[in-house]
């Protein structure tokens with residue numbers, strides 16, 4: 001059975017709450033004052049109107065046309081449910097609209113047209129042309145869909161794309177490239193059986209033939225069985241184009257010895273006997289929705305060697321057009337495309353197939369509750385893969401530019417890819433700056449915990465992404481075994497593995513450590529144990545001696561322990577002014593919170609120091625620091641001895657003569673919300689605070705974790721600051737990507 005079953009009640013509740021349906025409209029401009037009204041509406045709006053009338057291309061600049069796609073249907077082939085009518089299909093169309101937004105930041109509106117007449121349908125869509133940058137036709141049955149799409153393509157100057165045809169075909173092609181790669185077969189040689197000769201089916205087989213599948217090797221079936229030359233019943237010109245000379249008449253006969261089965265028909269159309277009769281390592285894409293032609297369990301029961309995909313998200317290998325249409329349109333819109341042509345579709349298929357063969361980010365594996373590595377159960381990227389948005393549209397856009405579909409070619413592809421990243425994560429530009437600094441620094445990064453596979457993967461990524469050299473502390477044979485288990489055998493030769501046994505510096509390290517610890521109750525033996533056996537101490541000693549430029553640790557032990565061990569080598573404690581600063585990124589805003597790592601109960605002097613450390617971090621991130629000391633009271637009300645230290649801390653900063661804005665004490669809303677701040681005109685902050693200094697470690701932990709869990713904020717850190725050398729301490733639940741990010745922070749010397 002699929003792992004996550006949903007009930008009908010759940011499905012209905014999801015569509016009912018919090019408001020009926022799945023999306024709403026939001027303004028992107030302020031609409032609060034008389035002036036806003038004058039600009040957005042009359043008289044100001046007249047200016048762009050006249051400009052566009054004079055030069056229609058300006059609509060891409062002054063209206064939302066360039067990022068607006070209509071999902072248009074008449075409901076005649078809603079998923080595999082048949083003709084549910086225009087209104088019956090609306091939940092699917094609303095769904096496609098939110099998928100556009102979620103996955104590619106394309107604004108989309110669903111439009112249901114109550115007609116089965118292609119002429120009427122085409123006229124309605126054509127008349128809407130000026131509104132949109134593209135038209136996504138959806139769930140219109142064959143053969144009308146072919147007529148409609150062809151005519152609209154000819155009549156309109158924006159991309160018209162029938163998703164069930166080409167979206168499906170592109171994903172099917174991507175999946176098949178990889179499935180054949182695994183089964184060791186070539187597209188030119190395989191015998192393909194397609195069941196369903198409608199919108200999806202005809203497009204799939206056409207694309208596969210463009211990519212090398214041989215006409216005579218492809219058998220197409222519909223409700224009447226095999227489409228053979230000379231058949232007259234239930235035929236149309238699109239089916240005829242794929243008719244072959246054959247004696248085979250039924251799907252059952254066609255399936256014997258087939259290498260590939262593609263199902264875009266209806267639930268249960270394939271039997272176990274049919275699957276059993278297929279060739280070795282059969283590929284079975286049962287793509288009918290919501291229920292496939294045959295379930296993966298049924299197929300695997302009779303053929304363990306089968307590579308099976310479905311259109312559903314609750315089985316492995318989801319071959320579904322959701323992987324295509326958001327990114328195809330993103331790429332097409334970004335070049336102001338006239339059309340989405342075959343080259344753009346094929347580029348999309350190859351980019352998807354290539355992505356599935358790469359190492360999968362932990363975030364994706366975690367979202368799916370299992371590790372994903374290229375193979376029978378992972379032939380196609382998963383829809384929540386965050387790389388899709390910046391890997392697929394550039395491939396589409398490039399193909400569009402190469403084939404003359406672009407009205408406005410992209411000049412700087414690197415900038416475009418970065419822009420795509422930040423499109424989905426508005427704070428990505430800050431991360432981009434940090435990445436650029438790290439890349440420039442080319443630091444030799446010490447990864448202390450070479451016994452942990454996540455750390456090893458992070459180290460490999462660090463080096464392969466061009467940040468610099470990764471030095472891994474661990475035992476060589478253990479590192480080798482773990483890299484091999486992670487499918488990274490090539491990396492064994494790439495990484496430098498360091499340990500107490502293979503370094504020539506151990507004596508120097510011990511001498512250094514003894515000089516620091518001899519008056520703190522440590523004898524030579526203690527020092528030997530620490531230097532030679534504790535990976536955190538050993539790594540810190542490497543760093544202290546310049547045998548690396550930065551250090552990342554903490555993925556395997558609690559941060560308090562790690563910090564304690566590192567403090568033997570560096571003055572990385574509260575007494576010496578170290579502090580942990582966490583950056584919270586949410587809805588395009590960034591706020592730093594301190595101290596999240598070192599001070600448990602800071603006094604006013606500590607708080608002032610933490611503020612200084614946070615200001616350094618802010619500046620390194622390209623922010624102008626504005627510090628608020630926050631509590632539950634604002635400027636003395638309500639009076640409480642608990643807030644005293646937060647009242648005193650700004651005075652300490654005043655005495656220290658620091659060169660950034662600070663104020664306090666105040667509540668968080670007064671710190672962050674300009675309206676709440678209005679009640680305190682004397683406040684020295686010139687804008688919302690971007691650094692919150694909280695009373696103690698517990699409030700720091702509560703506030704950051706609450707933001708992470710409730711609001712889904714992105715959390716960076718805690719970033720260790722105030723230590724002589726760049727050291728970053730991860731959390732024990734870090735993913736390989738989190739560890740890499742900490743390495744990048746260390747390399748960029750943000751702390």
Ligand SMILES: NC(=O)C1=CN([C@@H]2O[C@H](COP(=O)(O)OP(=O)(O)OC[C@H]3O[C@@H](n4cnc5c(N)ncnc54)[C@H](OP(=O)(O)O)[C@@H]3O)[C@@H](O)[C@H]2O)C=CC1
Pocket residue numbers: 076077078079080081139140141142163164165167168195196197198199200201221222223224234263264265266267269287288289290310311319320321322
């Ligand atoms: N996974 C994905 O991404 C996608 C999946 N699909 C799925 O593909 C299916 C078809 O959609 P679409 O092409 O838009 O619909 P169409 O109505 O255009 O075409 C349906 C086709 O299926 C054939 N068919 C129906 N029942 C059977 C059967 N029992 N045996 C053989 N053939 C049959 C029809 O045959 P006839 O011509 O004789 O009537 C017709 O050719 C749906 O289940 C849909 O959910 C569609 C798009 C994307």
Ligand SMILES: CC(=O)C(=O)O
Pocket residue numbers: 078079080139163164288289311320321322
């Ligand atoms: C996925 C899709 O578009 C369909 O099943 O119709």
Ligand SMILES: [Mg+2]
Pocket residue numbers: 079138139163164
């Ligand atoms: Mg569809």
